[in-house]
Amino acid sequence: MRDAIDIVAEPYAFTLSRKHCALLIIDMQRDFLEPGGFGEMLGNDVSQLRRTIEPNQRLLTAWRANDLLTLHTREGHRPDLSDLPLAKKIRGRSETCIGDAGPMGRILVRGEPGHDIIAELYPELGEPVIDKPGKGAFYATDLHAILQHRGVKQLVVTGVTTEVCVNTTVREANDRGYECLVLEDCGVYDFP
Ligand code: C5J
Numbered sequence: 001m002r003d004a005i006d007i008v009a010e011p012y013a014f015t016l017s018r019k020h021c022a023l024l025i026i027d028m029q030r031d032f033l034e035p036g037g038f039g040e041m042l043g044n045d046v047s048q049l050r051r052t053i054e055p056n057q058r059l060l061t062a063w064r065a066n067d068l069l070t071l072h073t074r075e076g077h078r079p080d081l082s083d084l085p086l087a088k089k090i091r092g093r094s095e096t097c098i099g100d101a102g103p104m105g106r107i108l109v110r111g112e113p114g115h116d117i118i119a120e121l122y123p124e125l126g127e128p129v130i131d132k133p134g135k136g137a138f139y140a141t142d143l144h145a146i147l148q149h150r151g152v153k154q155l156v157v158t159g160v161t162t163e164v165c166v167n168t169t170v171r172e173a174n175d176r177g178y179e180c181l182v183l184e185d186c187g188v189y190d191f192p
């Protein structure tokens with residue numbers, strides 16, 4: 001089997017190395033994606049995000065079938081909120097904010113039902129889950145160390161939302177020397 005897989009990408013073609021790549025699925029959490037969750041409570045149309053579930057499932061299935069590394073992230077905070085900056089807490093100007101009681105437990109608090117990953121993409125044993133307090137997956141986490149231990153040099157990044165946590169994570173990854181590939185529509189490709 002060839003190690004390299006050539007992928008049509010913008011602005012340049014991307015050569016994915018099976019030996020050195022990992023899939024990073026960002027924040028596919030119940031509170032963001034499920035009807036009745038925090039996102040919907042804020043007035044977001046969760047059907048827009050839910051369109052990404054099926055393509056991500058296909059991608060994850062292909063990735064697992066090829067025995068490639070997958071990591072998942074969850075955005076959330078300690079139950080005592082000691083890792084929640086005031087600026088983040090008040091940023092939404094919402095009556096209900098992070099740490100308050102929400103429709104699926106305390107909002108974006110670790111261990112609460114809404115904070116967990118949706119059943120459709122639930123991590124399997126051996127797939128690291130990174131709990132992150134920020135938008136970027138590298139900030140205040142051990143993601144970089146885990147990737148280094150596994151020899152990862154390339155990241156394929158999907159998840160929600162493209163313009164916030166995916167975007168922030170990709171910029172952080174670039175600064176740490178990873179080559180990144182972001183999937184259009186969060187995973188329309190059936191590779192590798
Ligand atoms: C946001 C995220 N949008 N996962 N989180 O706050 O993009």
